[in-house]
Amino acid sequence: MIIYKRLICMLTVYIFCSQSSIKAQGDQILDGIGETGLIARYVFDNDQKDWSRNNLHAEIHGDAKFVEDDFFKKVISLKDGAYVSLPSNVLNGLESISVVGWIQPEDKTPGTYLFDFGKSDTSHFFLVPFGTANSAEFEAGIISGKTENVILKAPSAAIEKYPWAHIAVVIDVSSGRLTAFVNGAAIKSVENINMELEDVFDIETEGKNKLFIGKALDDSAKPLQAKLHDFRLYRVALNPDQVQRIFENAIRKNNAVVNERKEAEDNLPKFTEETPQLYNEYLVSVEDVKLQTTIGNLPRLPRHLPGKYQAGIKGPEVSVLWPAPEDNHSVAEKGVYTITGSVPGTDLKPVATVEVLDSPEENTPARKLESFELDEVSLKENQAGQKTKFIENRDKFIHTLAGTNPDSFLYMFRNAFGQPQPEGAEPLGVWDSQETKLRGHATGHYLTAIAQAYASTGYDPELQQNFSDKMEYMVNVLYELSQLSGKPSAKSSEYESDPNKIPTGPGKSQYSSDLSEEGIRTDYWNWGEGFISAYPPDQFIMLENGATYGGQENQVWAPYYTLHKILAGLMDVYEVSGNEKALRVAQGMGDWVHARLSQLPTETLISMWNRYIAGEFGGMNEAMARLYRITGEHSYLETARLFDNIKVFFGDASHSHGLAKNVDTFRGLHANQHIPQFVGALEMYRDSKDSEYFKVADNFWFKAMNDYMYSIGGVAGARNPANAECFVSQPGTLYQNGLSAGGQNETCATYNMLKLTRNLFLFEQRPELMDYYERGLYNHILASVAEDSPANTYHVPLRAGSIKRFGNPDMTGFTCCNGTALESSTKLQNTIYFRSSDNRELYVNLFVPSTLNWKEKGIVIEQETNFPKEDHTSLKINGKGKFTLKLRIPGWAEKGFVLKVNGKPEKIAAEPGSYVSLDRKWKDGDLVELKIPFSFHLDPIMDQQNIASIFYGPVLLAAQEEGPRDNWRKIKLNAKDIGSSIKGNPEELTFEVDGVLLKPFYETYGRHSVYLDVSLE
């Protein structure tokens, strides 16, 4: 009863205090639940539009009306058979589902449906709030042809207590639970349901579902008579706190945004302190460490230290957790200080003694290596003539890309400039549809992808011509549009060429992000010279004026994020094809950006770049610094610097700490908003030689590896803060704060991590960089593509019994990750080999069947292998010349390696995690063979080490699961030799442990457990 009293009390207070802006309540689209959890939101205050960023607009059938309401001001009223339908693809790729909304019944007829979603009236999920003809109870049901039907019944009194009731129904697949909530409180749960959403819905991209609000799928049922408000669907199973928060926020008009929420979801299994954490159980002692740093710079503390184990146990280096200060005051002065660490599952307290020196020693490495052009390296089949995973994935993308229509990718550009569409042009969906404020982002990725595809398809002249034609067509249209901006037009005698004097749209008194057919401005003659985007300039201007992220007309998404993709794509086309028009479009817009940003005070820039999502600018700093490198035009380097994320890079405007001084300033932040900024910092270092930028990128990388990385190589996935796209709130706490229920490891974040990693390696040839590259490439990027199409993952879920969901098989609707996937899979060969800038050294980083055509040396190298289905590779040299061949000995090569040249063993000592050098005059036909025996090893989560992944060499082995799980799969391994507990076939990479099948994660398409609860015996 308390809850109702509270509700009435809150309602009363609300009505008296806050008549003014009910609309504001619609501003916050998140309620502290990561926005990727939200599928669609229908506020129903004036229309049936989806307020989420997904643009899944509903349709009204019959005579529904928007009517005044005392509490919500404007709501939808369903009467006389009127109902609402939602697009079928609302249910795409779901893992769980939550449906929430407000209802005020006008007639409580039994057998009327609040909602009914499903494939048919025999396979559906529904809510009958006033019971059925047979029972007066509130009833939620899951009917499927496949598994037992689930019916949840509860007294319907709860929703009759007050005119407006807030209802939530949650299917939690992994826990096997259906729960109903009224006014923020759970009223009933049904446990132990054994189902998959596929049993009820068609969750493929072209799903054939019907989704009705206010009507049953069965036409004979009576229609609902009710007012409705703020109806939402989530792809995650909301927990009770989240449901309550949604309810209370609506009442309180709480405008908090997601990443400011401190609450964690807390629904991972907990372990006692006594739970053995792998080898730590046998640990006797761990070494202390001494290190030095310089004033102002926090020391780089090693995550792993040597340990001593009980007799007979050969444990790994010990993972140590260190405190992570938020500033650098501990190293403000010369002297010595100590830091005490901890080892999970033990009382051991290793000590780091840090000497603070006053002589700053700048690490300013030169860029020593270059990568080969894409057309210099081609992927090959393996020796048995089979396609490798690399070729399979490449071909899925290249062939689908070849069949795309460039006009789809130009559609919203033409739309923004008010130009007619050519015949047959179809708009893209998802984040490039008419009203999404990110439209145009896929076009940028597309430009990059067709440029890379063009460069990579020398093996097929017809394909290559296809991509050549596409590039030229795309650039010609973008060039023509960009030439219209800010110039006299036949449509208007007046125009505005100055980017800083852009007026508001015709007939509008404010800048607006309204992109609807009726609302979009197309007065390109007023947009300032050089402007190009798939929307008018308003979002850029609004961001400067303080606009936040959101769906309303006075809000923006991420204008500079989209622009980064477009500029990068144009430069990619320029670099592979020499298309000068592409460069000129990029320069024109670069000038436009410079004109605007160079006018802004530093405080405004700091505020913009730290605004959640709205200020996400991808790698604009990278793009502008690159434009400077290509053109030599200094204003672009200046512009790049204006994108410095000062707070994260340098702590504050006086550069007192920040990542440049090794302070972790990115904890809890949105991962993919920031990783490209560090890629940009490294490009800034390359072009400006300012060492602070190098330190920003390098310190970030070290921290990301040690404090934030999951076993597949991904780094996002926080459940605290409650947003799957964020870094966890504190470093080194992936178990405590990570493994979000909404999925982990956004794929585009790993795309950017790989880019940063390879670029760092060009400066510093640290083998651990390539160890990470290999990990992320095999276990996340290769693992992110569907079995038989280029559909690909957004978040890759890592909880027990998860399943990957793939989207965009036909390239018609792109999320961010669908965009970067186009890029990843058209450049898979770009890091296999590097050369030194002076062409004296050749680095072999990855073991992939491929041909390198080293043009500068006139040498062709054929790499033949079936790696990782075998543990050796060979390199045959065609041509002759003197150079040092540098071969990677991976960090996982704990059994050593065997190296032969022309059949004769080479006796070279090298540790795992290094490169061996063969310096000689190579002759035509020389053959180098390298064998690196694989072994099994565990990769534990740093703060809960019994939760670990099993690797075989570089390959992450995922347990193949029969169905969803709500707890970790337990396995036992022999402490003295874990490999003795795992049986199987190394040539197929299929193994078995404790009765469960293990397969490479990149060949896993069903339910899986990447992490297992491992005990040693």
Ligand SMILES: [Zn+2]
């Ligand atoms: Zn993404």
